Amino acid sequence: MTCHANYYDLQSSEAYSVILSAEPDGLRIQGDKASDNINMLWQMSGVHVSERLGSAPRTLRHSNKGFCEVADLNSLDTLLNDLNHTLNLLELVQHSTPAMLLSVAIFIMILGVSYLIGLPLASKVIAMQLPQTTLKMLDNTTLESLETYKFLTPSKLTPQRQQALTAEFAKLVENSEKSGLNAVELSHPDHYQLIYRASEPLGANAFALPSGTIVMLDDLVTLSSNDNELMGVLAHELGHVQRRHAARMVLQTSIVGLAAAWWLGDVSTLLAAAPAAILGAKYSRDMEREADSYGVALMQKNGLSSCYLASMLGKLEENFKQKQASTANKMNKKQIDKTKVSNHSENKILSQIGNYLSSHPATPERMKSLCPAQ
Ligand SMILES: [Zn+2]
Numbered sequence: 001m002t003c004h005a006n007y008y009d010l011q012s013s014e015a016y017s018v019i020l021s022a023e024p025d026g027l028r029i030q031g032d033k034a035s036d037n038i039n040m041l042w043q044m045s046g047v048h049v050s051e052r053l054g055s056a057p058r059t060l061r062h063s064n065k066g067f068c069e070v071a072d073l074n075s076l077d078t079l080l081n082d083l084n085h086t087l088n089l090l091e092l093v094q095h096s097t098p099a100m101l102l103s104v105a106i107f108i109m110i111l112g113v114s115y116l117i118g119l120p121l122a123s124k125v126i127a128m129q130l131p132q133t134t135l136k137m138l139d140n141t142t143l144e145s146l147e148t149y150k151f152l153t154p155s156k157l158t159p160q161r162q163q164a165l166t167a168e169f170a171k172l173v174e175n176s177e178k179s180g181l182n183a184v185e186l187s188h189p190d191h192y193q194l195i196y197r198a199s200e201p202l203g204a205n206a207f208a209l210p211s212g213t214i215v216m217l218d219d220l221v222t223l224s225s226n227d228n229e230l231m232g233v234l235a236h237e238l239g240h241v242q243r244r245h246a247a248r249m250v251l252q253t254s255i256v257g258l259a260a261a262w263w264l265g266d267v268s269t270l271l272a273a274a275p276a277a278i279l280g281a282k283y284s285r286d287m288e289r290e291a292d293s294y295g296v297a298l299m300q301k302n303g304l305s306s307c308y309l310a311s312m313l314g315k316l317e318e319n320f321k322q323k324q325a326s327t328a329n330k331m332n333k334k335q336i337d338k339t340k341v342s343n344h345s346e347n348k349i350l351s352q353i354g355n356y357l358s359s360h361p362a363t364p365e366r367m368k369s370l371c372p373a374q
Contacts, residue, residue: 001082003075005068022082044083123251127244135211138274142209145275155196155218162196169194172231175301204319208237210247223315232309239294245287246278253277310371
């Protein structure tokens with residue numbers, strides 16, 4: 001088998017027309033009529049053959065003797081076959097369907113692993129670096145959006161009751177700062193802020209916004225037996241703030257937002273994703289464990305038993321079961337005023353709303369570690 005090629009000797013840019021043929025000792029390169037002074041034998045061990053890429057010409061390169069360029073790819077394949085040229089890994093993959101399918105599967109697997117492991121990891125790193133002003137913007141956008149759609153309404157707690165709880169919360173925060181428990185320095189005490197709202201769809205609930213605003217809902221206060229239980233929930237929520245869990249959830253739900261924040265410092269996409277991400281947040285077990293261990297340490301610094309948090313979680317679970325059993329269908333119809341659900345983003349937020357337990361599951365192991373004596 002022979003095939004036509006252009007030979008370049010590396011001395012000049014001139015292309016010599018040659019014929020390649022297979023011989024027992026290697027590749028014979030002979031000039032045609034116009035370049036009949038060329039006659040070489042290359043040992044195949046010294047020849048590098050370029051990979052086949054579509055219909056592009058391939059090259060056969062000898063380290064110090066120049067290279068041949070071949071356009072007739074099929075003839076070259078036959079010639080290489082005659083020369084017993086072994087295919088390199090990439091060529092093997094390209095020539096074998098199972099190998100090609102396997103490489104596609106591996107590629108998809110790598111993508112999957114990057115999504116499952118890389119994304120949370122990137123979110124964690126970036127969340128810790130987001131400036132306080134950005135976090136505050138996330139807080140404000142989320143609150144505004146929830147109030148606009150009437151998911152949050154003014155609290156019906158008396159001003160005295162609110163003041164009493166705020167004073168207890170301030171003590172809790174003060175101790176968190178004194179005790180050195182904090183992972184991130186929130187330089188201004190205003191960053192920790194307890195606000196009161198009522199919410200029919202959210203029921204007995206409390207949630208932390210990225211910069212440290214904690215929203216306590218009236219139904220949670222009503223459900224509690226004493227303020228220590230409420231402080232237990234707040235200590236746990238402060239743990240989520242300290243480890244930037246809410247910011248991480250926002251980053252994780254918006255890959256585009258994460259990339260924009262990382263490379264461009266642009267947070268507009270994140271702001272749009274924030275309300276749904278925060279309300280729909282399903283914290284991982286690791287996040288819950290982190291928030292719990294922070295909450296427990298903080299409660300201890302305040303002389304409070306962590307069993308208060310466990311008993312509050314027990315009440316929330318009981319409350320949730322009761323509601324679920326008796327009025328599941330009725331609740332949905334009653335709580336969601338269909339006439340107000342008019343646009344896409346409102347629907348999206350609504351569909352993401354969970355109860356306190358869906359975002360902070362009170363697993364038996366969690367309850368046990370919070371209150372071993374129970
Ligand atoms: Zn939690």
